[in-house]
Amino acid sequence: MEDQEMQLKVKRVTDKFTESMYVLANEPSIALYRLQEHVRRSLPELVQHKTDMQSWEEQSQGAIYTVEYACSAVKSMTNSSLYFKNIDGLLRQAISLKEQISSSQGRRL
Numbered sequence: 001m002e003d004q005e006m007q008l009k010v011k012r013v014t015d016k017f018t019e020s021m022y023v024l025a026n027e028p029s030i031a032l033y034r035l036q037e038h039v040r041r042s043l044p045e046l047v048q049h050k051t052d053m054q055s056w057e058e059q060s061q062g063a064i065y066t067v068e069y070a071c072s073a074v075k076s077m078t079n080s081s082l083y084f085k086n087i088d089g090l091l092r093q094a095i096s097l098k099e100q101i102s103s104s105q106g107r108r109l
Helices: 002-025 028-079 081-108
Strands: none
Touching: 028 081
C-alpha cells in the first residue's frame, strides 16, 4: 500500500513539474524572445533578397525598354519600304538620265 501511495505522489509531482515546465516554456515573454531571435537571424537574409530583387527588377526594366525600342525600330523599317521603293525608282531614273547624257555627249564628239 505504501508503495502505491508513493507512486501516486511521485506521479503527481512529475505531472505538476511537467505542467510547470510547459507553462514556463510557453510564457509570452519567452515567445516574444524566440520571435525576436528568429527575426534577428532571418532579417539580414531577407534584406539581401530584397536588394537582389530590386537589382533584377532594374535590369529587367532596362531589357524591356531595349526590346520595345528594337520592336518599334523594326516596325518603322517595315513601314519605310514604300520610301525605299520610291528611292529605288528615282535612282534608276537618275542612272538612265546619266546614260542618256553620256551617250549624247559621245555623239557630239
